Amino acid sequence: MLVRCHRSKLSVWGVLCILVLCWLYIFPVYRLPSDKEIVDEVLRHGQVWEKNRTGIDLFRKLLAECCDPRRMFAVTKQNSPMGKVLWYDGELYHSHTVNNETYSLFVKETPLQLPLKRCSVVGNGGVLKNSGCGKDIDQADFVMRCNLPPLSEAYTEDVGTRTHLVTANPSIIEKRFQNLLWSRKAFVDSMKAYGSSYIYMPAFSMKPGTDPSLRAYYALADASSNLTMLFANPEFLRTVGKFWKGRRVHAKRLSTGLFLVSLALGLCDEVTAYGFWPLSVGLDGQPISHHYYDNVLPFSGFHAMPEEFVQLWQLHKSGTLRMRVGHCTPKEVGG
Amino acid sequence: MLVRCHRSKLSVWGVLCILVLCWLYIFPVYRLPSDKEIVDEVLRHGQVWEKNRTGIDLFRKLLAECCDPRRMFAVTKQNSPMGKVLWYDGELYHSHTVNNETYSLFVKETPLQLPLKRCSVVGNGGVLKNSGCGKDIDQADFVMRCNLPPLSEAYTEDVGTRTHLVTANPSIIEKRFQNLLWSRKAFVDSMKAYGSSYIYMPAFSMKPGTDPSLRAYYALADASSNLTMLFANPEFLRTVGKFWKGRRVHAKRLSTGLFLVSLALGLCDEVTAYGFWPLSVGLDGQPISHHYYDNVLPFSGFHAMPEEFVQLWQLHKSGTLRMRVGHCTPKEVGG
Numbered sequence: 001m002l003v004r005c006h007r008s009k010l011s012v013w014g015v016l017c018i019l020v021l022c023w024l025y026i027f028p029v030y031r032l033p034s035d036k037e038i039v040d041e042v043l044r045h046g047q048v049w050e051k052n053r054t055g056i057d058l059f060r061k062l063l064a065e066c067c068d069p070r071r072m073f074a075v076t077k078q079n080s081p082m083g084k085v086l087w088y089d090g091e092l093y094h095s096h097t098v099n100n101e102t103y104s105l106f107v108k109e110t111p112l113q114l115p116l117k118r119c120s121v122v123g124n125g126g127v128l129k130n131s132g133c134g135k136d137i138d139q140a141d142f143v144m145r146c147n148l149p150p151l152s153e154a155y156t157e158d159v160g161t162r163t164h165l166v167t168a169n170p171s172i173i174e175k176r177f178q179n180l181l182w183s184r185k186a187f188v189d190s191m192k193a194y195g196s197s198y199i200y201m202p203a204f205s206m207k208p209g210t211d212p213s214l215r216a217y218y219a220l221a222d223a224s225s226n227l228t229m230l231f232a233n234p235e236f237l238r239t240v241g242k243f244w245k246g247r248r249v250h251a252k253r254l255s256t257g258l259f260l261v262s263l264a265l266g267l268c269d270e271v272t273a274y275g276f277w278p279l280s281v282g283l284d285g286q287p288i289s290h291h292y293y294d295n296v297l298p299f300s301g302f303h304a305m306p307e308e309f310v311q312l313w314q315l316h317k318s319g320t321l322r323m324r325v326g327h328c329t330p331k332e333v334g335g
Numbered sequence: 336m337l338v339r340c341h342r343s344k345l346s347v348w349g350v351l352c353i354l355v356l357c358w359l360y361i362f363p364v365y366r367l368p369s370d371k372e373i374v375d376e377v378l379r380h381g382q383v384w385e386k387n388r389t390g391i392d393l394f395r396k397l398l399a400e401c402c403d404p405r406r407m408f409a410v411t412k413q414n415s416p417m418g419k420v421l422w423y424d425g426e427l428y429h430s431h432t433v434n435n436e437t438y439s440l441f442v443k444e445t446p447l448q449l450p451l452k453r454c455s456v457v458g459n460g461g462v463l464k465n466s467g468c469g470k471d472i473d474q475a476d477f478v479m480r481c482n483l484p485p486l487s488e489a490y491t492e493d494v495g496t497r498t499h500l501v502t503a504n505p506s507i508i509e510k511r512f513q514n515l516l517w518s519r520k521a522f523v524d525s526m527k528a529y530g531s532s533y534i535y536m537p538a539f540s541m542k543p544g545t546d547p548s549l550r551a552y553y554a555l556a557d558a559s560s561n562l563t564m565l566f567a568n569p570e571f572l573r574t575v576g577k578f579w580k581g582r583r584v585h586a587k588r589l590s591t592g593l594f595l596v597s598l599a600l601g602l603c604d605e606v607t608a609y610g611f612w613p614l615s616v617g618l619d620g621q622p623i624s625h626h627y628y629d630n631v632l633p634f635s636g637f638h639a640m641p642e643e644f645v646q647l648w649q650l651h652k653s654g655t656l657r658m659r660v661g662h663c664t665p666k667e668v669g670g
Contacts (some may be wrong), residue, residue: 181516181546183553211516220519 021052032306035279038313039230042325043283045317051270052319059320061264067239069266070114075204078109087236090205090240094247105217107230111198112267117141119268120158123257123275124149126289127282133274133328134160144264146256148172150293151193159275163197165230167256170209171199173216180215187216188223196226203231249272249307258308261321271321277310278305283326367641370614377660380652386605387654394600394655402574403497404601405449409565410539413444424569424576425540425588437466440552442565446533447602452476454603457494458592458610459484462617467664468609469495475607479599481591483507485628486528493627494610498532500565502591505536505544507516508551515550522551523558531561538566584642593643596656606656611647613640618661 013261033041063069072079080086082103088094096102120140122128124147137143137160151159173180177187191199199220203213218227241254241264249258257276264271275292282288289295316323368376397405407414415421417438420534423429431437457463459482472478472495480501486494508515512522528533534555538548552564575597576589584593592611599606608629617623625631651658 182549184519185557188557214517222518222520222523245519 018076033310035281035306038279038306038309039281039283039285042313045325049316049322051309051322052321054166055144055315055318055320056265056269059315063240063243063262063266067236067262067266069236069240069263069321070232071110073263073266074110074236075106075233076109077103077106078154079233080106086204086234087238088204088207089238090202091207094207096204096210097306105214105229105231111230114267116268118262118270119144119272120160121261121264121271121273122146122149123273123277124209124291124293125277125293126292127277127325128158128275128292129289131158131274131324131327134158135325136160136272136324136328137274138162141145142268145194146260146330148190149193149291155292163194165198165200166194167200167202167232167260168216169256170203170206170212170216173212179212180219184215184219184222187219188225191227192223194227198228198230200230200232202234202237203238204234204246205232223225244308244311247311249311251307255305255308259319261312265315265320265321272324273312273321276309276323277311277325340663368645370616373614373641373644374616374618374620377648384651384657385654386657390650390653390655391522391600391604394650398575398597398601399580401578402571402597402601404571404575404598406445407568407571407574408598408601409445409535409571410441410443410568410604412438412441414568415441421539421569422573423539423542424573425537426542429542430546431539437549439548440564440566442563446563448566449602451599451603452606453583454479454599454607455495456592456599456606456608457481457484458608459614459626459628460610460612461627461630462473462612462660463493463610463627466493466659466662468659469493471495471607471659472609473497473662477603479595480529481595483525483529484626490627498529500533500535501529502535502537502567502595503551504591505538505541505551508547514547514648515554519550519554519557522554523560524558526555526562529562531563533563533565535565535567537569539569540567540572579643579646581612582646584646586642590640590643595649596647600650607659608656609645609659611644611658614659 014301069330074087079101080098082098082100084098086096086098088096098106119142120137122137122143122145134155141246141278142164143160143162145163145266148166148168149159151161151163173187177184180187199216201213201216203210213231220227220229237259240259243262244254244258261271261276277288280287280290290297312321312323315321351663354634410421415433415438417435418435421431421433423431433441453475454477455472457472457480458480459480468490469490477499478497480498483501483503484494486496487499508522512519515522534551536548536551538545548566554562555562572594575594578590578597589667596608596611598604598607612623615622615625625632647656649659650656
């Protein structure tokens with residue numbers, strides 16, 4: 001009886017230990033700076049920024065080793081031949097085996113002329129509103145944007161007009177375009193804002209996202225659109241997720257923004273990031289909206305925006321990428 | 336015990352009687368003429384045909400009384416306002432309540448300028464092959480065709496090129512165009528053969544046919560097609576079905592062809608029907624294909640083609656409509 005009791009106590013302690021370890025993994029013990037501390041830090045840093053070639057090269061080397069972005073960022077005929085099993089990175093135990101139909105939709109190989117020179121990565125933070133960063137953003141050789149943001153005239157001055165790559169989550173196709181099951185005109189028309197850029201869709205991240213992504217492909221192809229569909233490679237998304245998990249970014253899933261900055265750091269000689277700002281107040285202490293075009297908040301607990309920002313800010317301080325979080329012109333408040 | 340046995344025998348007889356009555360209703364006792372008898376009859380009748388104005392007017396009156404084709408042949412905003420319950424004519428206990436979305440797809444009112452003058456109704460029978468009827472068909476003021484038939488150059492001489500109304504069963508959308516869930520280009524392109532005609536779809540006949548029909552609407556609208564979608568009114572399809580059931584046409588469902596001839600008799604001053612021939616041999620006794628473009632046979636037991644033909648031939652003999660079943664030019668073998 002005594003032995004039994006002893007054993008059962010031991011197993012309870014074992015379970016508790018595992019739970020604590022899991023807890024620590026999900027919610028690490030290091031303390032995140034408060035909003036005020038982040039604002040003070042950014043203001044203290046001011047406009048000082050110097051490119052650090054060694055830092056850039058080192059980071060690109062790290063990304064190349066973990067994730068091979070140049071070859072793997074998109075699904076291509078080269079990295080995903082017929083019969084290849086693509087494991088969904090956002091699901092457990094689900095995969096898509098490349099078949100005749102899907103294979104025919106893949107680009108032959110990475111279509112970008114690498115390395116890209118100066119890249120702008122545009123997050124959609126409310127901090128962009130009245131930033132006057134449009135010209136700056138457009139001056140880059142390659143402009144990346146997140147989640148099909150609006151680019152109408154009202155925003156041009158703050159966010160620019162040029163786009164070379166824009167991500168499109170399947171959830172947008174579902175919510176905004178009824179999964180493209182009915183009329184597809186609104187979708188095709190709204191995509192004209194992105195000129196002849198690449199549409200980068202995580203078609204193989206979650207199983208329910210595959211069909212809407214394929215439909216998005218067909219909608220553009222049927223309309224003889226100038227846009228080129230690129231499906232994000234789930235292997236790349238998984239390895240980039242792991243890369244950041246090992247660097248104190250703990251969330252169910254990385255934000256599209258951090259994915260895109262990682263991609264840019266892997267592909268570009270010089271990266272400037274705009275509109276990445278996870279706080280509800282600006283540098284002047286005044287409240288700002290979540291996005292530059294609306295104030296719809298994301299699901300809580302899905303992404304870890306402040307954690308991501310801290311990482312990006314460290315890269316900024318080390319000269320690896322430049323973060324623009326204040327006005328671009330005429331006055332520069334922050335970085 | 337004797338009473339019980341007597342009662343049970345009575346109920347068995349009762350059930351048997353009901354079964355025999357049902358059997359007679361489904362397979363009536365009147366004898367259908369044999370293939371040879373039909374051919375002989377058509378040959379005997381030869382080229383003699385005379386229009387019978389009284390017969391035409393009488394039949395139109397009968398159709399107007401039962402089915403009101405002028406007002407009811409298509410679903411319109413007028414006959415199907417918001418909230419109206421459309422009962423599927425091909426299903427039991429299923430209905431569609433007109434809502435914001437579907438209402439917006441309906442034409443305002445019957446879009447045809449009635450009455451139509453000379454109408455050609457083109458069935459797709461193999462008898463059309465080498466018939467040289469193309470010119471005759473095209474000379475009508477209004478040309479109706481069944482089930483999106485091919486109109487490529489190879490067939491022009493036999494079937495003509497003009498179309499004013501063409502039916503499209505949702506099953507075609509499913510089989511030939513993968514329900515329009517993916518690319519829609521092949522559908523939109525193939526519909527160009529029908530110029531700026533009406534596409535007449537039984538969207539509310541069977542529940543699984545509604546979504547493909549709506550998608551067909553959107554595909555054409557998105558492509559700014561010249562075609563106009565008309566949804567067949569299930570009430571009209573049901574009343575026409577009943578009309579023919581009372582006239583010895585017993586089948587699970589009328590063929591599209593007989594529906595279309597009925598519509599034409601209700602809307603046109605003069606009707607000529609081509610390509611209606613349910614036999615596997617022609618007037619010369621030689622085997623002919625089922626369709627002018629292929630030899631794919633329909634599901635057996637679904638339609639009652641020879642019964643339908645006998646009815647049409649009686650209308651032909653009475654001068655109510657003209658059936659062309661032989662060569663149109665230069666030699667005329669049959670009607």
